[in-house]
Amino acid sequence: MSTAPLDALPLDALRQRSSTKWAKYPADVLPLFVAETDFPLAPAITRALSAAVERGDTGYTPPRTRLPEAFAAFAQRRFGWQVDPARVRTTCDVMMGVAELLRAVTEPGDRVIVTPPVYPPFFAVNEESHTEVVRVPLRADARGWALDLDGIDAAFAAGAKAMLLCNPHNPTGTVHDRETLAELARIAHRHGTWIISDEIHAPLTLPGATFTPFLAAAPEAAEVGFALTSASKAFNLAGLKCAFAVTAADGPARIVASIPDEVEWRTSLFGVFAGVAAFDEGDAWLDALIARLDLNRFLLRDLLAEHVPGARYLPGDAGYLAWVDLSALGWGDNPAGKILREARVALNPGPDFGAEGRGHARINVGTGPEILTEAVTRIGALAR
Structure with a gap:
């Protein structure tokens, strides 16, 4: 039906x-x-926010909320992705998470791959982290756009330390296929580099396409990858300021855990309420x-x-x-x-x-x- x-x-x-x-x-x-x-708004979100206002629940976000468990259940239902809630850490928004991860895995002056045409903050965040953009444009043909894996491999070989992946890609709407993401993970693993994957548009994958979370694309992806996402794009919650980083192996998890607590404090409590309602009931x-x-x-x-x-x-x-x-x-x-x-x-x-x-x-x-x-x-x- x-x-x-x-x-x-x-x-x-x-x-x-x-x-x-x-x-x-x-x-x-x-x-x-x-x-x-x-x-x-989704009715469940309206109810959750209205209830919070009625009880005056407008304080700081606690260190433990239901958001990691709610997202893990959502990811399993929607993507067949098994997420460990213990490896989910919140922040204010996806690009803040990207900025903090770039600071954690690079040094000023390091090179970072982006794949234009791409979301404009991918350029600006490198200015913020004092890293240098390396452009490896998408390949385009009559069927659409795809990552230039040979170009990415060459950029890593030339010294790039990390790559910002847009998965699905903004602005083209490309859903990168599993084998492409698996090969990307193998390339990064071979070079000892990092992939930071912005997956905020994943819940909006349209009929005829299948979204593959980067961290689930291949065993190597868990070792080299970070995923950042939020309910904000799908459920129109940008003003509520809540996103989170996901990892799937001990090394990346330790890096996320090392990010200053202040980054987590910037998570909005209303964003948590809305995200839990979206993932649970949306x-x-x-x-x-x-x-x-x-x-x-x-x-x-x-x-x-x-x-x-x-x-x-x-x-x-x-x-x-x-x-x-x-x-x-x-x-x-x-x-x-x-x-x-x-x-x-x-x-x-x-x-x-x-x-x-x-x-x-x-x-x-x-x-x-x-x-x-x-x-x-x-x-x-x-x-x-």
């Missing part, structure tokens, strides 16, 4: 929100940029969201074909972020700038994701079909 797709909130209700997506631009702009979604809501995103990725494909025929878009396998090539339209390196000025639609500029993003834009399809249709129609008017 198929799951009914989740309905987004109406536009007038969304404009009452005060988060970045709805507050950054004037009311005549349709925001399809930052990774927030336009759906009501499956049905998540399935409905996935059903909506599955429809929306193909709706975007059809809308672009109708209204912006010069655009090139291959629907991704995970998440609600669409990577669209608009270079054929002649709108310059950053078509999102023209689209914002002239169509009043806010997208993420492609060049923010690396030089490979010139002529591209990232479109957030985590909304209702009416808003998505209106946005692409506006963009299409510029192409006429």
Whole structure:
């Protein structure tokens, strides 16, 4: 029996929100940029947060919560992944975890591999940790994108100490297959280097794809890897500030344990409440969201074909972020700038994701079909 797709909130209700997506631009702009979604919260999360407010439970996060056990059960159900709750440690958000792990496994000046086009904070976090970015772009063909394993091997051989893996990949929506991840683990193990895997989009893996946690891809992955994730992308909880690191072997676990306690103190108690509710009781809501995103990725494909025929878009396998090539339209390196000025639609500029993003834009399809249709129609008017 198929799951009914989740309905987004109406536009007038969304404009009452005060988060970045709805507050950054004037009311005549349709925001399809930052990774927030336009759906009501999962009922279990609303209940958990409301109950906490009623009892005044707004203090510091304790050192032990139910979040590790809740995530371990969720990971087993959704991914077939056996997580040891004792090897789950919380922090404020995924990129804070990435920054602290980079500090723990590198020295200032060390080189760190990134795979553009990729989530812009992957570049910025290296500035924060005083490490040097080594770019090994994704390989692209008619079927999509893939890691350049030969290029990664060469970069490690040339002295890179770590790699930031986006799994699933943002912005392309690529779900890296098990054998690719297993070979990546073997390469890192051979060079004595580290893989830090951002897996925040994993719960949003779409029909037809299978998510493989990096730490479960091969025996070597456990020895060289760290996974960072959160309920925040799937359940729209970014403002509640709760993420966590997962390890699967003693060596990486000792490194995570060595991170200062202050990093763990920054976890929000409300984020813990929401994460536990999401992992314990959010499956049905998540399935409905996935059903909506599955429809929306193909709706975007059809809308672009109708209204912006010069655009090139291959629907991704995970998440609600669409990577669209608009270079054929002649709108310059950053078509999102023209689209914002002239169509009043806010997208993420492609060049923010690396030089490979010139002529591209990232479109957030985590909304209702009416808003998505209106946005692409506006963009299409510029192409006429």
